[in-house]
Structure formats: C-alpha cells, structure tokens
Amino acid sequence: MQQRPRGRIRPPRRGLVTDQVDFDEVWEVLSQSLREIHQKNASTLSFEALYRNAYKLVLKKHGDGLYKKVKELVSEHLQYVADRDVKPLVPSAVITGSSNLFGSAAIEKRIGGSKFLEQLQAVWEDHQLCMSMITDVLMYMNRIYCADHKLPTTYATGMGLFREFILLNNVYNIGTALNRVILDQIQMERDGDVISHGPIRSCIYMLECLYESEEENEHERIYLTRFENDFLAASSEFYKAEGQRLLHECDAATYLQKVDKRLREERDRCVDTISSLSESKILAVVDQRLIKENIREVLEMDSGIKSMLDHDRFGDLRLLYKLISRVDPDKSVLKEMACNRLIELGKEINANLKNPVAAIEKEQQENGEPSTSGAAAVREEKSASNATALAIKWVNDVLMLKDRYDRIWEQSFGEDKSIQTAITRAVTQFVNDLKEAPEYISLFIDDNLRRGIKGRAENEVDEVLDKAITLFRYLTDKDLFERHYKIHLSRRLLANRSLSHDTEKQMIGKLKVEVGVAFTSKLEGMFKDMTLSEELSTAFRRDQEGLGPDSPSKLKFDLSMNVLTTTFWPTKAVGSDSKPCIYPPEIEAARTSFTSYYLTRFSGRKLIWKPNMGSADIKATFKGRKHEFNVPTFGMVILLAFNDLPPGQDTLSYTDLKEITAIPDEDLIRNLQSLAVSKTRLLTKMPMSKDVKPTDTFKINDQFSSKTFRFRVGLVAINKAENEREKKETNESVEKDRGYQIEAAIVRTMKQRKTLSHQELLIEVVEQLKNRFAPDISMVKKRIESLIEREYLERVDGRRETYKYLA
Amino acid sequence: MAEQESVVLVSNDGFQFILRKSAAMKSPAIKGMLNPRSNFTEARENKIVFQNMSGLILEKVCQYFYYYEKNKGQKEVPEPDFITPEIALELLFIADFLDC
Numbered sequence: 001m002q003q004r005p006r007g008r009i010r011p012p013r014r015g016l017v018t019d020q021v022d023f024d025e026v027w028e029v030l031s032q033s034l035r036e037i038h039q040k041n042a043s044t045l046s047f048e049a050l051y052r053n054a055y056k057l058v059l060k061k062h063g064d065g066l067y068k069k070v071k072e073l074v075s076e077h078l079q080y081v082a083d084r085d086v087k088p089l090v091p092s093a094v095i096t097g098s099s100n101l102f103g104s105a106a107i108e109k110r111i112g113g114s115k116f117l118e119q120l121q122a123v124w125e126d127h128q129l130c131m132s133m134i135t136d137v138l139m140y141m142n143r144i145y146c147a148d149h150k151l152p153t154t155y156a157t158g159m160g161l162f163r164e165f166i167l168l169n170n171v172y173n174i175g176t177a178l179n180r181v182i183l184d185q186i187q188m189e190r191d192g193d194v195i196s197h198g199p200i201r202s203c204i205y206m207l208e209c210l211y212e213s214e215e216e217n218e219h220e221r222i223y224l225t226r227f228e229n230d231f232l233a234a235s236s237e238f239y240k241a242e243g244q245r246l247l248h249e250c251d252a253a254t255y256l257q258k259v260d261k262r263l264r265e266e267r268d269r270c271v272d273t274i275s276s277l278s279e280s281k282i283l284a285v286v287d288q289r290l291i292k293e294n295i296r297e298v299l300e301m302d303s304g305i306k307s308m309l310d311h312d313r314f315g316d317l318r319l320l321y322k323l324i325s326r327v328d329p330d331k332s333v334l335k336e337m338a339c340n341r342l343i344e345l346g347k348e349i350n351a352n353l354k355n356p357v358a359a360i361e362k363e364q365q366e367n368g369e370p371s372t373s374g375a376a377a378v379r380e381e382k383s384a385s386n387a388t389a390l391a392i393k394w395v396n397d398v399l400m401l402k403d404r405y406d407r408i409w410e411q412s413f414g415e416d417k418s419i420q421t422a423i424t425r426a427v428t429q430f431v432n433d434l435k436e437a438p439e440y441i442s443l444f445i446d447d448n449l450r451r452g453i454k455g456r457a458e459n460e461v462d463e464v465l466d467k468a469i470t471l472f473r474y475l476t477d478k479d480l481f482e483r484h485y486k487i488h489l490s491r492r493l494l495a496n497r498s499l500s501h502d503t504e505k506q507m508i509g510k511l512k513v514e515v516g517v518a519f520t521s522k523l524e525g526m527f528k529d530m531t532l533s534e535e536l537s538t539a540f541r542r543d544q545e546g547l548g549p550d551s552p553s554k555l556k557f558d559l560s561m562n563v564l565t566t567t568f569w570p571t572k573a574v575g576s577d578s579k580p581c582i583y584p585p586e587i588e589a590a591r592t593s594f595t596s597y598y599l600t601r602f603s604g605r606k607l608i609w610k611p612n613m614g615s616a617d618i619k620a621t622f623k624g625r626k627h628e629f630n631v632p633t634f635g636m637v638i639l640l641a642f643n644d645l646p647p648g649q650d651t652l653s654y655t656d657l658k659e660i661t662a663i664p665d666e667d668l669i670r671n672l673q674s675l676a677v678s679k680t681r682l683l684t685k686m687p688m689s690k691d692v693k694p695t696d697t698f699k700i701n702d703q704f705s706s707k708t709f710r711f712r713v714g715l716v717a718i719n720k721a722e723n724e725r726e727k728k729e730t731n732e733s734v735e736k737d738r739g740y741q742i743e744a745a746i747v748r749t750m751k752q753r754k755t756l757s758h759q760e761l762l763i764e765v766v767e768q769l770k771n772r773f774a775p776d777i778s779m780v781k782k783r784i785e786s787l788i789e790r791e792y793l794e795r796v797d798g799r800r801e802t803y804k805y806l807a
Numbered sequence: 808m809a810e811q812e813s814v815v816l817v818s819n820d821g822f823q824f825i826l827r828k829s830a831a832m833k834s835p836a837i838k839g840m841l842n843p844r845s846n847f848t849e850a851r852e853n854k855i856v857f858q859n860m861s862g863l864i865l866e867k868v869c870q871y872f873y874y875y876e877k878n879k880g881q882k883e884v885p886e887p888d889f890i891t892p893e894i895a896l897e898l899l900f901i902a903d904f905l906d907c
Contacts, residue, residue: 047855048840055904129844
C-alpha cells in the first residue's frame with residue numbers, strides 16, 4: 001500500500017474536544033507516574049492513561065510546559081542518582097588529584113575499579129531503560145511538539161542530561177574518573193594482569209552512545225571526544241617506554257615477536273574491551289612507537305637483520321617484513337639493510353677471489369724459483385688455469401648467494417616486487433663490481449661446455465646454462481662478455497674441445513633470447529664456418545681420392561681445414577696477422593694443393609694460413625715402441641726439421657731452427673718449451689733449464705717413453721684466463737669498439753629524428769646500448785663532438801645543446 | 808501462546824476486541840504499550856483499555872488494522888468500505904492519537 005501523503009489532519013483545537021485541561025493537575029498525575037517509572041514500578045501503571053494524559057496536554061498546547069517539566073524531572077532524578085549511587089564509588093584519588101589510584105595493591109585497584117565501572121554500567125542501563133519508557137509514553141509529544149519545534153526528542157534529551165549530570169558532573173569528576181579507571185585497567189592488562197572486560201566494554205559502549213550535543217553528530221561521540229585521546233596518549237607513552245625497555249632486554253627476533261604480540265593484543269582489546277572505532281588509531285600508535293621509531297635500531301642489533309639473513313631465519317624475516325610493511329609501504333629500511341648485507345657478502349666473494357691468487361703467486365715466489373722469463377711464463381699460465389677454477393668458484397658462490405636471497409624473498413618477503421628489484425640492483429652492483437665478471441661468466445660456461453656437462457642429463461645441462469644466463473643478466477658490460485665468449489668459443493671449436501655442438505647452440509639460443517640477434521650473429525657465424533669447413537674438408541678428401549697415386553698434387557697424408565670468415569672470429573684467438581713459416585716440402589705441397597682446390601671452388605677469395613692454430617698427428621718410434629702423438633703445427637714443423645738432418649748431425653741450435661723454420665720468435669720459444677721443457681719431452685735441450693735461449697741446442701730425445709700409445713703435446717697450456725698484458729689490450733680494444741657502437745647509435749638516432757636535444761639524444765643512446773654495456777656519458781659526449789667535426793651532425797644555431805643530422 | 812500472538816483491545820463502553828498482535832502493532836502507541844521490556848500494566852495483562860474510544864470507533868480501528876495488514880505492500884488496493892461519513896471525523900482524531 002502506498003504511503004499516505006504526510007499532510008496530517010489535526011483535530012481542531014477548539015470546539016470538538018470540549019473538556020478543558022488543567023495543566024498542573026494533569027502534570028501532577030503524570031509526574032507521579034514518571035517517578036514510579038524511575039523507581040521501576042511501571043507494572044502498576046497504565047501506559048494508555050499516561051499516553052492519553054500526555055496527548056491531552058500536547059493537544060491543549062501545553063507541549064512546551066510538558067517538555068520542560070519532563071526535563072526537570074529527569075535532571076532531578078539524575079542528580080539524585082549521581083549523589084546516591086555513583087559518588088560513593090568514585091575512586092577517591094581522582095578527587096584529591098593523586099595519580100596513585102587505590103594505593104598500589106593491584107587487587108584492590110582492580111576490585112575498586114571494577115566496582116566503580118559496574119555501578120556506572122548499572123546506572124547507565126537503568127537510565128537507558130527509563131528513558132526509553134518515558135519516551136514511549138511521551139510518544140505523542142515527541143511526534144507533534146518536538147518535531148514541530150525542531151527540538152531533540154525526549155530520549156536524546158535524556159541522554160544529554162545523563163552526560164551533564166553524571167559523566168561531566170563538575171563536583172564528582174565522574175567522567176575523568178571513568179577515563180582513569182579504564183586506562184588503569186588497560187594498563188594492568190598490558191602489564192600482564194587479568195582484568196574483567198565486561199564492565200569496561202559496557203562503559204565504553206555508553207561513551208559511544210553519548211554525544212557532545214543533542215544533534216548527535218557521528219564524530220561527536222563522547223567516546224571520540226573525551227576518551228579516545230586520553231587512551232591514545234596514555235598508550236603512546238606506554239609504548240614509548242615499552243620500546244626502550246624491549247630494546248634493552250630483547251634480541252631482535254624476540255623484539256619483533258613482542259611487537260607482533262602487542263599488535264594482536266591491541267586488536268583484541270578493540271574488539272572485546274574498547275571500541276573498534278579506535279582499532280586503526282591504536283595500532284598506528286603501536287606502529288609508530290614500536291616499529292617506526294625503533295626498527296632501525298633493532299635491525300642494527302647483533303642479532304638483527306644481518307644474523308637473520310645469514311642464518312636463513314625465514315620466520316623472523318617474514319615477521320620483520322610484515323611489521324615493516326605496516327609502517328612503510330616502501331619497506332625502505334628493510335630493503336636498504338638487506339641489500340647492504342647482500343652487497344657485503346657479494347663483495348666478500350669478490351675479495352676472496354683475489355686473495356687466493358695472490359697467495360698462490362706468493363707461494364711460488366717463495367719456492368725460490370729463479371725469476372726467469374720462462375718460469376714467469378709458466379707461472380702466468382698456471383695462474384690462468386687457476387683463474388678458471390676461481391671463475392667457477394665465483395659463479396657458484398654468487399649463484400648460491402643469490403639463490404639464498406631468492407629463497408628468503410620467496411619465503412619471507414611475500415615475493416614483494418620492489419624488494420626483488422632491490423635485490424637485483426644489489427646483485428648487479430657487486431657482480432659488476434668485479435672487473436673480471438664478464439670473463440668469469442664466460443669461463444664458467446667454457447669449463448662446463450668442455451668438461452662439466454659430461455654425462456649429465458639434458459635438464460641438468462639446461463640448468464647449468466640457465467645459471468650462467470642468470471648471471472649474464474646482471475652484467476652491464478655485456479659486450480665484454482661477448483668478447484670473452486667469442487674467444488672461448490673459438491678455442492672450443494678450433495681445438496675441438498667442445499663436448500656437444502647441440503649444447504653450444506642451446507647456449508647461444510639462450511643468449512639470443514636475452515639480448516637479441518645482433519649479439520649472437522657472429523657466434524652463429526662461427527658455427528656456420530665450422531660446418532662449411534667440414535664439408536669442404538670432406539670434398540677435398542674425395543677430390544684427393546680421385547687423383548692417381550702419381551699425381552703431383554696427391555698428398556701423402558690426410559688434411560682437414562677450418563676456413564674461417566675473418567669478421568666472425570675474434571682476432572685475438574686466431575691471431576691478427578698471418579704467421580708465415582717455412583713448411584717442410586711435403587706440407588708445403590699440401591698447402592698449395594688445398595689452396596688451388598679452394599680457389600677453383602671460390603674464386604676471388606684470399607686464404608690466410610694460420611699455422612699457430614693448427615695441429616698435426618705424428619707417428620714415431622721411441623725405444624722400439626710405436627707412438628702416435630698430436631702436436632701443434634709449429635711443433636710439427638720443428639720436429640720435421642730434425643728429419644732432414646744430414647747423417648751424423650743430431651742437434652740443432654735455436655738459431656738453426658729459426659733459420660730453417662722461420663717461425664716467429666715468440667711462437668718458436670713457446671713450442672720449444674712445450675717440446676723440451678714440459679712433461680712430454682720429445683726433445684732434449686742443452687743446457688737444461690726452464691728457459692729457451694737463442695744459444696740453446698736441441699736434439700731428439702731417444703730416451704723418451706710414454707705409457708700410452710697416443711698422447712698429446714699441448715702448447716704450454718692455451719691460457720684460459722687473460723693475463724695482465726692481454727687484459728690491457730682487451731680493454732683498449734673494448735674502448736675502441738664501444739666508441740664505434742656509440743657513434744653508430746648516435747647516427748642511427750639522429751638519422752631518424754633529424755634534430756634532437758642533447759639530453760634526449762643521450763637517453764636514446766643509452767637505451768639502445770643498454771643490452772650491450774652502460775655507456776660512459778663523457779665518452780658519448782666525445783663521440784658527439786667527433787661526429788660534429790666529421791660533419792655528420794651540426795649544432796642548431798641559437799638553440800643550445802641541440803643537434804641536427806646532416807644527410 | 809495465544810496470549811503472545813493476540814491482544815485484547817477494550818473500548819470505554821466495555822466492548823472487547825481480540826486481534827492479532829502483529830496487526831495491532833501497526834500503531835507505534837500500541838506497540839509501546841505492549842513492549843515487554845517496559846512492563847506496563849498493558850504489557851503484563853496483554854489488554855489495553857482505551858478510555859477515549861467507544862466500541863463503534865474501536866471496531867473501525869480494528870477493521871483498519873486488518874485491512875492494512877491484508878493489503879500491505881500491494882499495488883492495487885480496494886477502497887476501505889467500512890468508513891462512513893458520520894464517524895469519519897472521530898476516526899481522524901483517533902488516527903492521530905494512535906499515529907496510524
């Protein structure tokens with residue numbers, strides 16, 4: 001049914017209702033009844049009679065009088081209640097102003113407080129009931145008179161009176177006492193005492209129901225205006241002291257647990273003792289006092305974050321994360337301190353690397369080895385292979401450290417994205433802090449591809465490669481890595497040391513995914529060369545088989561070649577210049593034969609021979625035992641020189657060899673070292689020493705013996721890590737390369753954008769190069785200058801720092 | 808049970824009407840009278856004596872309570888056919904008194 005329009009039909013005031021009303025008479029009856037209500041004797045009263053009397057008064061325009069009289073009556077009653085019921089129980093200390101409530105005995109305190117609260121609760125409940133009854137009886141007045149005059153209803157008025165006469169009673173200070181008692185009880189509970197929650201809850205509820213004014217605005221609840229601030233202030237004081245106390249008494253983990261417990265307690269307290277309106281505020285107080293103000297100090301304790309991280313205390317860290325998240329959405333303290341520790345550990349790993357090397361070198365010096373150049377060379381080589389071991393150790397250490405932090409991140413830090421970023425930044429920092437990082441990562445891969453992955457399952461191999469990629473991601477100088485990787489790869493390919501080409505390709509694939517095709521195209525080119533060379537060698541062999549046995553170009557031995565495209569291969573591994581030597585005739589014949597074969601297939605190309613990269617299998621008989629061994633090409637040339645000696649002469653001096661073979665000094669010395677000084681001594685040297693001097697003479701070592709039929713005479717270890725001199729060279733060429741790449745990036749950008757401000761150009765260039773290295777700003781500036789000089793760019797007139805592209 | 812589900816309304820000339828409490832509660836005044844918490848005589852005895860209503864009027868009041876309860880919430884409502892012009896004004900008084 002639709003609501004009737006509220007337009008109310010009133011009975012006419014005069015004429016219809018004839019009986020006149022005497023206000024005083026009716027009020028007398030009414031007030032008597034209301035007093036009965038206050039005395040809880042309502043059961044003898046007739047609601048209808050009361051209601052009808054009030055109705056009559058209002059109808060006869062005595063609403064005003066009635067309203068006032070009722071108010072007076074309630075006031076009187078409340079004053080009486082305050083005197084009779086509440087006052088005796090108000091804790092005396094409030095009146096005297098002493099802060100020491102009820103003396104010090106906790107029990108007394110608790111009982112006294114509880115009694116007071118219970119009394120207040122009872123008074124309040126009575127009043128509520130009475131007021132609701134009175135309001136019901138005076139319903140007609142509320143409906144007509146109060147609404148018309150916009151006055152608060154009887155109930156609201158009654159509540160207001162309660163506030164005036166009981167709570168804010170000036171004489172008895174009941175409100176103040178209430179606050180103090182409640183706070184006191186809460187304090188007792190915080191100190192571990194047991195208190196009864198019911199009375200407190202009721203009194204708090206009362207405060208929540210009362211308002212500062214009869215308008216009853218939400219934010220003017222007495223609870224909010226007169227209690228909460230006291231509560232928060234007292235709590236703040238308490239937790240400030242508590243924080244200091246805990247800092248002294250507890251270790252970090254306990255501190256965190258205590259804080260967590262306090263937070264839980266306060267939350268519970270808001271549910272079962274005081275109002276949930278205060279929950280967020282009191283928690284903020286705890287956050288501020290116990291977390292925000294002290295957390296740094298806590299983390300800096302001996303038992304602080306450092307120890308938690310070092311001992312994988314996932315639980316503690318999780319709690320720490322949870323607590324810090326409460327006060328700081330950025331968790332900057334946590335990030336800062338965790339990352340500092342991470343960097344510290346990372347740097348420790350880096351530093352530990354340097355020490356053993358130094359130690360080894362020192363040891364060798366002390367062994368009293370004569371500091372001759374040969375010994376130095378050997379030592380250098382040794383430290384190089386040491387470097388491989390170090391690289392592996394480094395990579396493993398770094399990965400282990402990172403894994404640990406990842407685990408902590410996962411388990412304790414809720415996989416927080418911003419913390420992950422911070423960890424990444426920290427790892428990046430210490431990884432790049434180590435100059436050798438790009439080389440070490442490449443060495444790690446090198447070692448694994450040569451030995452490490454032997455006999456491992458596919459997924460294990462994949463795991464190893466992924467590890468390397470993980471670290472690779474952290475590198476800023478990816479171009480340096482590429483450089484090392486190319487060298488290592490070329491050595492693996494040419495010396496046939498790679499365990500599996502599939503794995504090699506897999507690795508390159510992974511790199512491609514990370515940084516793109518440009519990065520790996522040369523690496524792939526190297527593979528292509530290898531495949532083509534194999535085909536070529538087979539074809540050449542077939543061609544040889546087709547020749548008659550007497551044909552002049554028919555070779556007496558098997559020849560396989562690797563034809564490399566110059567641009568794909570690192571000059572350092574292959575050697576930048578051709579290293580000619582005088583080959584023995586049969587070898588020379590093979591060389592010419594292959595050259596002419598190659599040129600008939602690919603005309604217009606030029607072959608440069610690199611004997612320093614090759615090797616040869618030789619069969620020889622020592623002391624009646626047949627052996628087959630593999631030596632470097634130069635080694636073979638040297639050994640063959642002894643074949644052609646005239647009868648009676650069995651020695652050749654260094655100068656003789658130099659003359660016969662024309663091998664460059666450096667290579668000649670190295671090869672002689674490996675033939676005459678190293679373990680497999682196919683030659684004997686006079687005089688015996690570690691060094692090869694121009695005055696030395698050599699002869700075939702007839703006494704040579706080896707347990708195995710086949711063996712290998714390595715060139716005194718192909719140095720795996722770079723030595724000092726090489727490092728310098730590498731750095732120089734890296735600088736040069738970077739210069740070109742920066743210029744290329746500048747030109748690419750400017751060609752597209754035509755004009756661009758300096759800042760924008762810088763940003764563009766850095767962005768383009770970030771996959772390869774982090775360009776040095778001053779270097780970019782220099783490159784820009786240089787491009788302006790060479791008239792690729794010009795400055796725009798009148799606009800500072802703006803460049804224009806010149807087509 | 809009957810006591811709780813129904814209530815007795817008595818007129819000033821002694822007519823008694825027994826009706827469902829739920830219907831009578833339409834009037835806030837009656838509702839207040841029956842509130843068990845306040846424990847007035849009416850609530851205890853489950854009987855209300857209206858000193859200002861005759862049986863004739865109280866009958867119409869009761870009819871209205873049932874009429875209201877029956878048609879509550881419906882869109883199409885039949886005209887209340889129990890009100891005659893003679894008593895209309897008096898009923899208006901009572902409606903104001905009972906606030907319904």
